[in-house]
Amino acid sequence: MKTFLSLALVLLAFVPCFADKRPNILFIIVDDQSPLDLDIYRPDSKQETPHIDRLAAEGMVLDAAHHMGSFSGAVCTPSRHMVMCGRTVWHLPIAPKAMETCPPEVIDNVMAEVFNRAGYDTMRTCKRGNSYRGANEKFTVVHDATKRGGTAETGSAWHGERVLEYLNERSSNKDEDPFLIYFGFSHPHDVRDGTPELLAKYEATNHTDKNSLPKERDGQPVLPNNWLPAHPFHHGHPGLRDEVSVSGVWENRDPATIRNELGREYACNEYIDIQIGRVLAKLEEMGELDNTYIFYTADHGMAIGRHGLQGKQNLYEHTWKVPFVVKGPGIKASSRAPGNIYLLDVLSTMCDLTGVDIPETSEGISFKPVLLGEKEVTRDVLYGVYNGGTKPGMRSVKKGDWKLIKYDVLDGEVRETQLFHLGDNPDEYLKEHHDPAVAKLTGVKPQPHQVNLAGDPKHAEKLAEMEALLLSEMRRLNDPWRLWDQPDDGLTPPARKPKSAKKNKPKPKKPKA
Numbered sequence: 001m002k003t004f005l006s007l008a009l010v011l012l013a014f015v016p017c018f019a020d021k022r023p024n025i026l027f028i029i030v031d032d033q034s035p036l037d038l039d040i041y042r043p044d045s046k047q048e049t050p051h052i053d054r055l056a057a058e059g060m061v062l063d064a065a066h067h068m069g070s071f072s073g074a075v076c077t078p079s080r081h082m083v084m085c086g087r088t089v090w091h092l093p094i095a096p097k098a099m100e101t102c103p104p105e106v107i108d109n110v111m112a113e114v115f116n117r118a119g120y121d122t123m124r125t126c127k128r129g130n131s132y133r134g135a136n137e138k139f140t141v142v143h144d145a146t147k148r149g150g151t152a153e154t155g156s157a158w159h160g161e162r163v164l165e166y167l168n169e170r171s172s173n174k175d176e177d178p179f180l181i182y183f184g185f186s187h188p189h190d191v192r193d194g195t196p197e198l199l200a201k202y203e204a205t206n207h208t209d210k211n212s213l214p215k216e217r218d219g220q221p222v223l224p225n226n227w228l229p230a231h232p233f234h235h236g237h238p239g240l241r242d243e244v245s246v247s248g249v250w251e252n253r254d255p256a257t258i259r260n261e262l263g264r265e266y267a268c269n270e271y272i273d274i275q276i277g278r279v280l281a282k283l284e285e286m287g288e289l290d291n292t293y294i295f296y297t298a299d300h301g302m303a304i305g306r307h308g309l310q311g312k313q314n315l316y317e318h319t320w321k322v323p324f325v326v327k328g329p330g331i332k333a334s335s336r337a338p339g340n341i342y343l344l345d346v347l348s349t350m351c352d353l354t355g356v357d358i359p360e361t362s363e364g365i366s367f368k369p370v371l372l373g374e375k376e377v378t379r380d381v382l383y384g385v386y387n388g389g390t391k392p393g394m395r396s397v398k399k400g401d402w403k404l405i406k407y408d409v410l411d412g413e414v415r416e417t418q419l420f421h422l423g424d425n426p427d428e429y430l431k432e433h434h435d436p437a438v439a440k441l442t443g444v445k446p447q448p449h450q451v452n453l454a455g456d457p458k459h460a461e462k463l464a465e466m467e468a469l470l471l472s473e474m475r476r477l478n479d480p481w482r483l484w485d486q487p488d489d490g491l492t493p494p495a496r497k498p499k500s501a502k503k504n505k506p507k508p509k510k511p512k513a
């Protein structure tokens with residue numbers, strides 16, 4: 001009897017009272033979406049996403065959320081690793097020098113593992129591939145499949161259904177544990193096959209004929225204001241899939257192709273938004289909506305015609321930045337802050353918001369103080385890299401309104417420096433945007449000062465300051481490369497792995513007997 005009583009007392013001590021029920025987390029991540037497609041970042045966008053707008057109206061929009069970059073053409077892969085483990089780009093378990101820069105215990109401290117240990121129920125649905133498989137498998141319930149079709153079963157509704165199923169099951173089981181749901185989508189990554197109704201709304205077609213151009217129609221999204229018919233110099237990754245072989249775009253950058261492709265993207269975005277709406281309605285019905293932190297983001301941005309580029313392998317704002325919205329307890333409605341965050345800060349922030357210990361392997365900085373309105377930013381300086389093509393690749397650094405991008409590619413053939421004042425030139429206009437033929441198509445005539453300022457003697461001091469800042473970030477973050485005009489720091493860059501190394505490896509000759 002005595003044992004029974006003490007057991008009952010122990011049990012009672014662990015029954016959570018409703019008042020301090022721990023908050024749930026719904027983490028929504030889409031694949032390949034520029035923040036500039038969305039109304040919340042570009043109010044004149046034709047894009048309609050009422051449920052994302054609702055999250056923004058009831059929560060906070062971050063204006064300077066970035067991914068740290070990639071050493072691979074598949075930018076998704078490092079980006080999704082950073083989300084899962086909170087490590088900086090060169091310290092990831094798949095980084096070129098991971099043996100020296102990443103401890104093996106990272107896998108025991110990835111998002112799902114941390115929250116499983118903390119007593120959360122964890123569930124995930126997302127695309128398959130170009131991801132952190134070991135970390136994905138840690139979710140207790142996993143429904144991964146790549147769904148980029150134009151029907152409910154083959155498109156984004158499939159991911160929505162998995163979350164609804166999971167929530168329905170929890171309701172019928174009266175499961176009271178807090179949950180972490182990783183609600184990932186496969187779209188708007190190409191192929192951007194929208195549903196017929198939404199394609200019709202944005203007047204786009206699922207264009208498949210490489211030998212013709214799609215029709216340009218009035219109701220399509222307009223040409224992006226920083227559109228160019230071609231990038232002014234080679235981006236440094238010859239044969240890059242996203243720039244040459246995406247179905248519907250290929251190497252075309254003409255207005256008809258770009259407007260149609262944006263229409264397709266918008267159709268996919270709105271279909272995602274509909275799924276988000278269904279899940280929000282379910283959470284509301286369950287009485288969980290107000291006790292859930294809801295994150296909305298993408299793994300990286302996307303060019304689709306901006307600066308003459310199509311893919312995700314560049315460091316202009318349209319691609320380096322990600323959309324980022326958070327709604328939840330304590331976050332002021334319709335609030336906004338720059339944040340200066342990276343996707344790799346998500347894990348630390350989730351822990352901080354829910355009172356879970358931040359794992360030591362996470363290098364992210366919690367932006368909870370930003371969400372609660374106590375701070376505007378978590379850091380002053382942001383660093384970015386694209387290094388998936390020829391080496392050392394592209395680097396960027398941003399501080400306040402100033403941003404530097406450098407290109408050192410194609411064995412020294414391209415060595416370029418761009419300096420932008422983002423306050424004066426947020427769309428990063430180059431001199432090519434001033435070409436009357438371009439301005440006629442975009443309807444945008446940039447101001448004379450809206451150019452790359454790197455060659456302007458008036459800004460020589462600022463340029464030197466930003467160059468020094470970039471070098472110090474590269475050193476601080478263990479970037480294993482240096483650019484042509486930087487000291488080599490005695491580094492031995494990682495050995496190049498030619499793309500053909502795996503696929504076309506010649507069969508070893510049989511040793512002669």
Ligand SMILES: [Ca+2]
Nearest residue numbers: 031032076299
């Ligand atoms: Ca992606």
Ligand SMILES: [Ca+2]
Nearest residue numbers: 121175176177
């Ligand atoms: Ca449970």
